[in-house]
Amino acid sequence: MAEDDSETPALPPQKTKRPPISRKAVVGQLWRAAKRQLDTHEEHLADLPKGAAASEADAKALATLARTVRELVAIEEPQVVKRDKPTDELSAADGLRHVAQLRQELARRLEALARRELGEGDPGDIA
Secondary structure, three states, X not given: XXXXXXXXXXXXXXXXOOOOOOHHHHXXXXXXXXXXXXXXXXXXHHXXXXXXXXXXXXXXXXXXXXXXHHHHHHHHOOHHHHHHOOOOOOOHHHHHXXXXXXXXHHXXXXXXXXXXXXXXXXXXXXX
């Protein structure tokens, strides 16, 4: 029998230290992920049957995307500006009102789209 390689002990895997990822690279990845999510959400809304209203899940997804974008913008602001800027964090009640307003706006726009598709609405109703 030829020399058996299994007799030599396997070398432990070497741990290579990865270079640290820059903050800018991480923020860029987060922006791209948010953009993909927004594109997917817009495609989903565009695929809804004519006259169909978006669901509550759609409104929540839109609210989450809006919060994500707000947080990413805040991350990119220079630290000096952040310190001087008053906080715009929403309380729980304000957050619920904000979600309700988003739902109303989304419903209004979907209704305007449906009316426009049926030829009943003014093309300028959506904005």
